Amino acid sequence: MPRKAFKVLVIGAGLAGLTLAQGLRGQGVDVEVFERDVTPVDRSQGFRIHVNPFGTRALRACLSDELFELFLETSGSGGRGLCFTDHRLSPLLSLEGPSDQDPLRNHRSVCRVTLRHLLLRGLEDAVSFGRRYERYEERGDGRVIACFADGSTAEGDVLVGADGCRSRVRTQRLPQMRVSDTGAMGVAGKLPLDDRLRGWIHPPLLASAHIVMGPHGSRMFAATHEYRTRPSKALGLPAAGGDLLFDTDTDYLMWAITATPERLGLPARTSLGPERLAPAVRRLVDDWHPLLRRMVADADPDTLTALSVRTAESVPAWQPSRITLLGDAAHCATPLGGMGGNMALRDAELLTRHLAAAARDDERLEQAVGRYESAMRAYAADTVLKSKKNLERSLAENAVSRALTRATFRMIDHMPPVKRRMAAEAGG
Numbered sequence: 001m002p003r004k005a006f007k008v009l010v011i012g013a014g015l016a017g018l019t020l021a022q023g024l025r026g027q028g029v030d031v032e033v034f035e036r037d038v039t040p041v042d043r044s045q046g047f048r049i050h051v052n053p054f055g056t057r058a059l060r061a062c063l064s065d066e067l068f069e070l071f072l073e074t075s076g077s078g079g080r081g082l083c084f085t086d087h088r089l090s091p092l093l094s095l096e097g098p099s100d101q102d103p104l105r106n107h108r109s110v111c112r113v114t115l116r117h118l119l120l121r122g123l124e125d126a127v128s129f130g131r132r133y134e135r136y137e138e139r140g141d142g143r144v145i146a147c148f149a150d151g152s153t154a155e156g157d158v159l160v161g162a163d164g165c166r167s168r169v170r171t172q173r174l175p176q177m178r179v180s181d182t183g184a185m186g187v188a189g190k191l192p193l194d195d196r197l198r199g200w201i202h203p204p205l206l207a208s209a210h211i212v213m214g215p216h217g218s219r220m221f222a223a224t225h226e227y228r229t230r231p232s233k234a235l236g237l238p239a240a241g242g243d244l245l246f247d248t249d250t251d252y253l254m255w256a257i258t259a260t261p262e263r264l265g266l267p268a269r270t271s272l273g274p275e276r277l278a279p280a281v282r283r284l285v286d287d288w289h290p291l292l293r294r295m296v297a298d299a300d301p302d303t304l305t306a307l308s309v310r311t312a313e314s315v316p317a318w319q320p321s322r323i324t325l326l327g328d329a330a331h332c333a334t335p336l337g338g339m340g341g342n343m344a345l346r347d348a349e350l351l352t353r354h355l356a357a358a359a360r361d362d363e364r365l366e367q368a369v370g371r372y373e374s375a376m377r378a379y380a381a382d383t384v385l386k387s388k389k390n391l392e393r394s395l396a397e398n399a400v401s402r403a404l405t406r407a408t409f410r411m412i413d414h415m416p417p418v419k420r421r422m423a424a425e426a427g428g
Helices: 015-026 053-062 065-074 112-120 168-173 195-200 204-208 275-283 289-298 338-361 365-394 399-412 416-427
Strands: 007-011 030-034 050-051 082-086 090-095 109-112 132-138 144-148 154-157 158-161 179-192 211-215 219-226 253-257 305-312 324-325
Touching: 007 015, 007 050, 007 065, 007 144, 015 030, 015 053, 015 112, 015 338, 030 065, 030 154, 050 065, 050 219, 053 065, 053 338, 065 109, 065 112, 090 399, 090 416, 109 219, 109 253, 132 168, 144 158, 158 168, 168 324, 179 365, 204 219, 211 399, 219 324, 253 275, 253 289, 275 289, 305 365, 338 365, 365 416, 399 416
Parallel strands: 007 030, 007 158, 082 211, 158 324
Antiparallel strands: 050 109, 082 090, 132 144, 144 154, 179 253, 179 305, 211 219, 219 253
């Protein structure tokens, strides 16, 4: 237990902020979380995320035995691996997933909504909803004051910005750290994975996650999510009432297409309804394989969502203080690579470890934050850069460049040692 009492204020009750709160509470550190949403289901948290061994080990370190078992129980299989195809479903490269039965070495699929509900368990007295954060103030004695839109304040010893790509904490703490729009847009949809879908879908799409390299600078990611145990049973969650967007019990297939707004024929904004998104995506895939076209056409219209793809720009190291950043607020990456969520979980575990050391009087608070930030920058910079390069390759309009990428993938597919190395790098 800690010998030195201090309080941590966390802005944002997303996956990163809640995992940090779970970890700190488990170490006996006082923590309070503030979230702008009025309820946990005010808005969609997105669909499934891929949790790799880095993310799983971080959750194991931050969660109680009971919550970690619930995480394993309500997650789905990560599939047999990752397959790359062209838009005609012709295979390019297949990477096998690990076969190790150790849960800390395996990949898994996790529903964001389910995971958020799980991470809130036991934190009911520590999480405040409907609190729109505005700014912080630093007192001369080292204490930090968080100020909210309703005029209320909260006082603590450390302030953690876990408030996403548009972080207000980052804007004040590190104005030189900018997050830029890449010029790409993602559109995603969701289909219930029922007997009807299983009757016509391409079987490999059910076995492995797929990246479809489309023509003219477009890309699709497709994957299934099949629960081991229904979250309504394991977590006692209420039924979603037929709303597939927020449903936490129905197995599903999801797809996400990335392209420029110009290629999609859409304005460069994300507040678009299904009446605009559905025909735009159908036009984009008009000459793709018929099964991919049907997968797009059959998506539940109410699940169609769009987002602008953003990425952080690298900045030199900064002097640590009692204000720090976590997850997308610290290192917003494009979704191409599936590493954003895993980095956020890794951040939470790392910051928990260093703040717990400070609570044991092993190091000063500023030193603990500095050690966290130094280690976080080291792994985040490389991952953000890789995700940005993946996006640039996917959006390449040049036919020669696209042909070269596909030829390279086909060549690697016949080189088992290289494939194994690529699979290991993807797995962490």
